[in-house]
Amino acid sequence: MIREKFPWYERRIAAGLVGDGSECYGFDDEISRDHDWGPGFCIWLGKKDYETIGQALQREYDRLPGLFEGYERSTVYEHRVGVFEVGDFYAGFIGISQSPQTLEEWLYLPEDALSKCTNGSVFTDFPGVFSKIRNDLLGFYPEDVRLAKIASRCMTAAQSGQYNYMRSIHRNECFAAQYAETKFCYDVLSLVFLLNKRYAPYYKWRHRAVVGLPILGGFIHGRISALMDTRTSQEKTKIMEEISSAVIEEFRREGLSGLSSDFLLDHGPVIHDQITDDRLRKRDVWLC
Structure with a gap:
């Protein structure tokens, strides 16, 4: 034609x-x-x-x-x-x-x-x-922007999954607990895409797409599936900690953070401090 x-x-x-x-x-x-x-x-x-x-x-x-x-x-x-x-x-x-x-x-x-x-x-x-x-x-985000986003995801994933999830359970705040679990998964998936230098699709396809990524893709896909399947808050907390530990180990492998802490939030500022652009480094670590 x-x-x-x-x-x-x-x-x-x-x-x-x-x-x-x-x-x-x-x-x-x-x-x-x-x-x-x-x-x-x-x-x-x-x-x-x-x-x-x-x-x-x-x-x-x-x-x-x-x-x-x-x-x-x-x-x-x-x-x-x-x-x-x-x-x-x-x-x-x-x-x-x-x-x-x-x-x-x-x-x-x-x-x-x-x-x-x-x-x-x-x-x-x-x-x-x-x-x-x-x-x-x-070609993906410039490295300073990637670091800023990785650092921010550390903060928000830690806040929702490693901190607020169990606190919400103890308060019997079911909505807050469900949101914290979902937010943790969403931000961890984003974090893994950033580690792979690939853009995360919107929520509908994010979990399905992660399995194809070489860095932590299969592991994260499987552990999030397990997190969705389990019903006890103790087991959910255990899985979220396993996921966080695997991500932190990848930080160490890539030289992004050498901290021994198992709390993702502690690694955020360390990664953020590696940003070379002065203006971007002065931004709040939570806001990317």
């Missing part, structure tokens, strides 16, 4: 499948097929080309066959597939239309948003503009 109707632009187009949706992570299953499911892909154009042929190309995309290899194209609730301008596509996820230029810009880019715009696959990219931004983002 592109060769027949837009021949001058054939080598000016990038195409792939990136963004929202389980299909972009390879996590599709039977449950996924109730909405936003079916054959589809993204086409990315530079700004000038998008202004010239964007609408026309979208109309032709919409006219593509409704059946592909036996699967029907679905009506997508959100604009997840079709034709996009490169800068607008990235801005829709991270709020900026180019690669971050400063530590401050990097600091405020959420992990799950970065995960969404760097997942999936690029099938072809002759101009290379889309892939240039993608590769910059896949």
Whole structure:
């Protein structure tokens, strides 16, 4: 279709499948097929080309066959597939239309948003503009930002799991205890993704995705599964301590912290102090 109707632009187009949706992570299953499911892909154009042929190309995309290899194209609730301008596509996820230029810009880019715009696959990219931004983002946070986020996760995971969970149990505060357990898991998963220099997807896929990470991935996936399965607060506390110990041991292995403490919160300031940027190092260790 592109060769027949837009021949001058054939080598000016990038195409792939990136963004929202389980299909972009390879996590599709039977449950996924109730909405936003079916054959589809993204086409990315530079700004000038998008202004010239964007609408026309979208109309032709919409006219593509409704059946592909036996699967029907679905009506997508959100604009997840079709034709996009490169800068607008990235801005829709991270709020900026180019690669971050400063530590401050990097600091405020959420992990799950970065995960969404760097997942999936690029099938072809002759101009290379889309892939240039993608590769910059896949290079991961600058090391100072990574250290700041690791330190912050140490503080919040320790506060919720190693400190407040059992205190909430003793006070019979069931909601607080449940939240503390969930918060601990969420932040530990984020921490493990940061150790692997990979962006954590949003909560729905975070536990499922961690199993594929080489550093602590399988261990954390298994221990969090066990934490969810057990019913006693004593056993839950034991598992949270096992998880914390494994993370701390990884800190020692990587030279991030040499403390002997088994409390994650003690390691946060030590890791935060390794930040080389003066301005970032002066930020509150809890707030990244």
